[in-house]
Amino acid sequence: MDTKVWKVDKYVDKLESNPQVVDAADFLRDNEVVAMPTETVYGLAGNAESDEAVAKIFAAKGRPGDNPLIIHIADRGQLDGFVAEVPETASVLMDAFWPGPLTIIFKKKDGVLSEKATAGLETVAVRMPDHPVALALLRVSGLPIAAPSANSSGKPSPTTARHVLDDLAGKIAGVVDGGPTGVGVESTVVDCTEGIPVILRPGGVTREQLEAVVGEVRVDPALAGEGSRPKSPGMKYTHYAPNAPLYLVSGSREFLQELVAEKRVEGLRVGVLATEESAERYDADVVLACGKRAELETVAAALYDVLRKFNAHGVDVIFSEMFPVDGVGHAIMNRLQKAAGNKVIVE
Structure with missing residues (x-):
């Protein structure tokens, strides 16, 4: 299959009459799947009403069939077609955060x-x-439109059209190239079906932001994916993993450097995921700065691109600094823990 690429400037007026957008929409109506940019990551879009289209999404990604997909809409009125009820809490959250990186x-x-x-x-x-x-x-x-991240299942999510093509060229009908995404990690998922809202996946909207709008918000204890049936995308399976084993390091920079030295003595090519504040302090084969520790939003925006860059550098093992779980740090650590398979080395 040839994968078509439509380049679309997001700053151009009248996007709905843009021939590239219209052509890509025709593919969707024909139950083909195409990757599209969002503010979080690129999504692999298909008609959510069509078994045929959804099956193509799962096949292209190699995604397990018991992992539900997020449905994307452009108008709240569409909810009436497939949602049984809209709780008041959900309405308040939509007023505050839609459009935006919040899944309900x-x-x-x-x-x-x-x-x-x-x-x-x-x-x-x-x-x-x-x-x-x-x-x-x-x-x-x-x-x-059903649209999980447009990557091979388990690999780092794509934040550019190039990332999509690296994983899915020849497997999907097309990619709408709208430039790099902004937030960099997926949406926050909140369950509003039973009383107090529950975060099932941390993401671009923080718990603190949610609580400022609706009061108490809980975090699902099964967030690490221990349940038998995931209620939200990303709860059950390992995700975001680079090719080389990734270890999170809880300890000092000196301790992390010792781990690097040990692996290099073994003849391994070692990578370190650090921040702009600390990258120059490490001596490793590949040291990649992933944003600024003082501005965790920049870490979130760069995370998946950095994980993919380690693949390009051909490292044998990766050690990563850890981050505070305040604000968007909760989402960053959730993704890193999944990418590492919860492998943490403590000083």
Whole structure:
């Protein structure tokens, strides 16, 4: 399969009449799958009402079938078509954070969306992306769109069209290249089906931001993915992993450097994931700065690109600094823990 590339400038007016967007939307209506940019990561978009389209998403990614997909919409009125009810808490959160990196879990109406998209659950995860190209594509297609990250399952999520092509060229119909994404980590997922909202996946909207709007917000104890049936994308399986084994290091820079030295004595090519403040202090084969520790949003934005760069450098093992779990740091550490398979070395 040839994978078509549509380059679209997100700053151009009248995106909904852009021939590239219209062509990509036609592919979606034909139940093909195309990658699209969002403000978080690139998503692999397909018609959420079509078993055929959703099956193509799972096949292209190599994604387990019991891992539900997020449904993307461009207008809140679309919820009436496939959501059974909209709780007041969900309405407040939508008012505050849509469009944006927040996914909300609702009880679904039966018989509308593909059961493959919701993994047979009684709930559905929905968000409205804050990206002009994605919104234009959604509006022109007129469809609710299922869109997990546009990468091979388990690998770092894509934040550029090039990342998508590295993983999925020849496996999908096309890629809408809208430039690099902004937030860099996926949306926060919040379950609003039962009373107090529960975070199922940390992401671009922090717990602190949520609580400022709706009061108490809980964090699901199964966030690490120990449940038998994931209610949210990203809860059950290892994700975001680079090719080389990744270890998180809890301790001083001197301790991390000792670990590097030990592996280099063994003849291994060693990588270190650090920040701009600390990168020059390490002596390793490859040291990559992943944003600024003083500005964790920059770490989030660079994380997946840095993990992919280690693949290009051909390292044998990677050691990573750890980050505070305040604010977006919660999402950063969630992704790093999954990428490392929860391998942590403590000083």
